[in-house]
Amino acid sequence: MRVAFVSNVVYPFVKGGAEKRIHEIGTRLAADGHEVTVYGRQFWDGPRVATYEGITLHGVAPAQELYTDDRRSITEAIDFSARLLPDLRRNIDDHDIVVASVFPYFPVLASKLGTLGTDTPLVTTWHEVWLDYWDGYLGRLAPFGKVTERLTAYTPHDPIAVSGVTADRLAQIGPARDEIDVVPNGIDVDQIDDTAPATDGFDVLFAGRLIADKNVGLLLEAFDRVADGDVTLGIVGDGPERERLEAKARTLENASQISFEGFLEEYDDVLAQMHAADVFASPSTREGFGITYAEAMAADCTVIAADHPESAAGEVIGEAGFVVEPTVDALADVLERALHGERPPTNPVDAAVQYDWDRVTETARDAYRSAIDRT
Incomplete structure (x- = not known):
């Protein structure tokens, strides 16, 4: 398989759960002979396109602060998405599948535009589904967050959730529960x-x-x-x-x-x-x-x-x-x-x-192959 991951932050240059998951799965897939690319912000030194531990890193945007007043920056997510789209679209024929991390949501929408009219499926990885949590997080702007989350959920794609609880919550606003694969997070x-x-x-x-x-x-x-x-x-x-x-x-x-x-x-x-x-x-x-x-x-x-x-x-x-x-x-x-x-x-x-990463990678690989087979 030729797998493209989309994440505005890239491990280990930025350390967090979602980007570590991509790194752990990606390095194992690469070691098994698959071609793996990560599209993200360039938090690393050197050329915009580089190789790290068998993965091709594609810097589509310069490094930028991710938080504003202890909340994820909406403008950062929009900026990354706008910069992602032309690069992903230009290289889409080099990938058998695109796997976009949620959240933020805007890169998922850009990834969908990047795959339109092609045989390359879009898979999304849902770490959480916020629903009414938006009320406390954004206050009067909560409806904006809820609409964006629902729009992302309704965007045609193959969804993966990291747990059954997250899958159940996703099914409340988008795909049917039996259409959602569960691939847990992992540990070494x-x-x-x-x-x-x-x-x-x-x-x-x-x-x-x-x-x-x-x-x-x-x-x-x-x-x-x-x-x-x-x-x-x-x-x-x-x-x-x-x-x-x-x-x-x-x-x-x-x-x-x-x-x-x-x-x-x-x-x-x-x-x-x-x-x-x-x-x-x-x-x-x-x-x-x-x-x-x-x-x-x-x-x-x-x-x-x-x-x-x-x-x-x-x-x-x-x-x-x-x-x-x-x-x-x-x-x-x-x-x-x-x-x-x-x-x-x-x-x-x-x-x-x-939850060992080797087992999680096997489950993820099977889910990716199933998404490719369905196209």
Whole structure:
């Protein structure tokens, strides 16, 4: 296959979940003899078209800031889409399939225009479907976000969702549920297994962006109730909620046993913290997939997550962790049991193997080939 991925940001020059997925799948496809191209902004030094780890990188636009006031920039997405279209259209006969990452949405629409009148199918990868979340994210401009999301969903394409929860939400605004393939996000099981535990680790760990939906405040209160002796909680990550959460932690009885570590630049350092922890707790109520759960399972943590219709945590964890109501009482109860050694019915390490990137790539490859066969 000749596969073209579309993403305004390119890993490892910009590090995030969606671009890492493209890199992990793309490098494995390339190693298996497929031709892989990524169309993105040129965050790398050197020529506009370059080769990196077997993948052809095609810089269709210069590097640009992705956020404005802590929100993804609409003008950046429009600018990238406008610059993408002529390059993709010019080279479309060199590709058997185009795979566009959602979100943002405008590059998907540009990708569709780039494939019109050709036999090259467009596949989209949906990491989340926001629906009413737009109300809190954009306020009075929320209708603009909702219309754009629905327009993208209705654009003729072959959709892939990273979880069943995301697929179900996508089916509410676009394609039928049985038309949506599910290809999960992945982890490098060997890399996690080979990582040594941190020497400055914690008994309980949270890792993620500090935003309201992660409900770290609930975790702080629940931990404070059960923090007997010298048990510790580490909060790894940064975000707009950090200042408020640190202030909240200072008011708690066991404040001295809570540490905010900030953003860890090196991925291995996060994995080392997971290996050192007994419990990984993230009561997030909005997860399109939840990669940290899979990583923590592979590191043999007892994983605790929140049961919520907008979160795929329960789907990812299954019987290899604990999924509870997002309340302080429920979280404190299971946290206390986990700290006293209670383990889930299924071994977390064994369950995590299903998310290894090698397996995920096989599933993605099959979905891409099916899309080509349908044209």
